[in-house]
Amino acid sequence: MTLVKTQYNRRSFLKVSVAAGGGMLIGFSWLTGCTSDKKIEKIAIPNEWFEINGYIKIGDTGLVTIYSPNPEIGQNVRTSMPMIVAEELDVDWNNVVVEQAPLNTGFYQNQFAGGSLSIRLSWNALRMAGATARRMLMEAAAKEWSVSVADLTVTKGIIKETNGERTVSYGKIASNAVGMEIPEEVELKEIKNFELIGTSKKNVDGKKIITGEPLFGLDFTREGMQLAMIQHPPAFGMKVKDFNEAEIKAMPGITDAFIIDTAIDEPDWNDEKGFLQQIAIVGDSTWQLMKAKKAIKANWETVSELESSEMHTIKLEQALASGSGTIEQARKDGNPEAAFKKAAKVIERTYTSPFMAHNTMEPMNFFANVTENSAELIGPTQMPEPLEKSVSKLLNMPIENITVNMTRMGGGFGRRLYVHYGLEAAIISKKTGTPVKLIYTREDDMTQGTYRPAYQATYKAGLDENNNLIAFSVKGAGLPEGPIFPNRFPAGTVENYSAEKIDTETNVTTGAWRAPRSHFTAGAEQSFLDEVAELAGKDPIDFRLELFDRAITNPVGEKNEYEAERYAGVLKLVKEKSNWGEKTPGVHRGVAAYFCHSTYVAEVVDLVLENGNPKVKKVWCAVDCGIVVNPDAAVNMIEGGVIDGIGHAMYSELTFNNGAPNESNFDRYQLIRHSQAPEEIEVFFVKNEIDPTGLGEPGLPPAVGALANAIYAATGQRLTQQPFAKYLKPEKIIG
Amino acid sequence: MPKYSLKINGEKRSVEVDSDTPLLWVLRDEIGLVGTKYGCGIGQCGSCTVHVDGSATRSCLLQVSQAEGVNITTIEGLSKDGDHPVQKAWLEHDVPQCGYCQAGQIMTAAALLKSNPNPSDKEIDATMSGNICRCGTYLRIKQAVKTASKL
Structure with a gap:
């Protein structure tokens, strides 16, 4: 067993809640356990609940x-x-019900959903919560029976005397555990x-879904609640001046209409930077609000340049060509310039990807x-804590x-x-004085706005006369943030290496989009390496494994952000499982591997052509995320x-005019x-037994590269621009 | 505002709304049946799918004035205890990720199986392609439709 120090605030434990309906999330019904199997007899609804710690009742x-x-x-x-939690608590999963905890910065840590970090950051805290409670329940039983905890065992919520007949359930002993001293150490x-x-x-x-x-924010309702909608300016670079307020207010079902301002002092990265002044309309029904929205006649003023997709492309091209923009991060190993000069073969490719929307x-x-002294916010947010902070600034109200x-x-x-839409709701509620x-x-x-940025990146590789990779450079520009991770693969595998991240400006607002930047770099880098492998006359998997061998035995530089063994491990696994060497007539294959968000993923895409169109038949994935929960x-x-x-990669883009x-x-x-x-x-x-990492993002990036490589295998076309479907030339398909 | 009498999940419901109100917002705002979801409002995503006399219908495009005199079934009325074969198959394959589009997917699938109890892969693709899932649960949806066809 592993002994760990407990790290809780003691006061947060010792609460007994004697409530019949302890649901903390509105609309939650705790009458159903974690099973939908009716054959399993359900435990009766408790009359009394005992809060053992902030995770367990x-x-x-x-x-x-x-x-x-x-x-x-x-x-x-x-x-x-x-x-x-249940694993360490040692309780029957069928007897567990789950409730969403509210935001509680005093007790929980890292209450957010982002960066595939939930499990990774809370793994120890969750285990400790279960183990601490288990220990306290055992101590309560030991005290009751005047024996030592060492004489007790637990199986599925039943404590048993090792050399005796006595047993007691967690439910029966829980009240005694409430007053127990918190153990200094738990196993x-x-x-x-x-x-x-x-x-x-x-x-x-x-079952509820x-x-x-x-279950969802949009489903939430409250007595006396009004509905509201916003109208933001039609273009980035525009601001609202005024609108036909009286006309809108007079429309059926509309109770109010006004301009809101959600600008706050010292905005954080997750605060809105674009449309801070908007028109808000309030009413009784969604449909009437939608009709009123269409009737808005507003005067908008242009406050900065109105950009177009053509301008975006030019900006990115210029940033790459001239280094205009800000070089944010860079790495240089050896002497790439000299190495390219003496290389026997040099290859260079530029990859682009447009703005994209999230489209949840x-x-x-x-x-x-919002009342004079309080603000209650309920809804869908990945970042409850920053929302609370920003609302506090906006309303000038203490966070408590x-x-x-x-x-x-x-x-x-x-x-x-x-978090801007939470702020918008708060300021509207403050103005109307209603929920x-x-x-x-x-x-x-x-x-x-808040889009996935637009990207452009140029990759260059040099091979010596023996087809060894001797030079590699990448330069990536983004609107606004460049898509470069200087210390990721293939950094560390090649003597002469450089990476430059170039940021450029746009007034289109952007934000993190599932596997930020990685979803682009994986596609570009892994397509490029496929081409380099081809130029070297090597199998694409063997070529990558050669590079990883170098990173394992004699890595270049010290800051490499990956474990080469694990990276190579997923490639080897996908090679084996997909029978990489075997060829099936009509099936074209592409491979890619990528490491991001602490997880290694390799994928092989099997693709066929149906009436000249690429159709993915099968994707083989090998994943190393540590322990799989x-x-x-x-x-x-x-x-x-x-x-x-x-x-x-195939279909999506957002364009501007x-x-x-x-x-x-x-x-x-x-x-x-x-x-x-x-x-x-x-x-x-x-x-393996490595602490678990996340899975929300890492499965996505390699799919882009593996797809591009399979399309090449099928059609002979190296697609460097997204969306692929737009740039794939059907007449050129050779497959 | 005009009054409309609707038959929803076997019950008569009377509502007073603008005549051009889409059934979607009647269900969600007036009747409190929020299982039917808003996704696009233009019939492109399928999140708002209900059954009108057994056929899969986009409730965001059906005005309340056209919804009288027909039998409307929403996800809440598809079965008594969530035990419609399609719902059971959805649980068996643990289809949902975020879950938001799934009511629409289930309603589309249930209507498909009613008219075509043993659809081919191509038929499943063709029918289900009107329903978007941003999470990408399409493979499980297809497996669940196939499982449901055998239940």
């Missing part, structure tokens, strides 16, 4: 509530985080002894109830007077790291990442659909 009947601290955006942490289970972690447990919200229960299926929305509760989210993908739910239309959502859900995450990656997005809904903005998805995805996990 035990009912007198043995039902256990586990609070899931982090926001749920579809990454399934509402199942996997409580599983980790964590050996990883090999895990019984729950590593087994597939179904989504705890599955498939029966349409109100649930548009932005938030509930706010503000509460934030998180609903299940209809997708995040980084979009809900930005308000702000709703974005799809068009508001798609044209508001909930295997089937982990597979689901990787499947989703692959489909999302292929979809956006005079500062306004040309695509504002799904009629023009293309997302991947059923018939375009791969027919099969098979996922293999590397088995």
